[in-house]
Amino acid sequence: MAEISDKYWQAICESDAGFDGIFLYGVKTTGVYCKPSCKSRNPLRENAISFSNTNEAESAGFRACLRCKPA
């Protein structure tokens, strides 16, 4: 679990599928984690956190987004 880097934040803002599989991001206010390519509304950067895989996100208490279904 880490702060979102500038590079990752840009990937989230652009829904860049090239970053799928590289990192996941969680939204602290909703407890949901997403693939970078998710088309859901972007969170505020201060509420976003990055994970390297689903296990890490699940252990932190986040649940998978129903829209992009990170696996």
Ligand SMILES: [Zn+2]
């Ligand atoms: Zn999503």
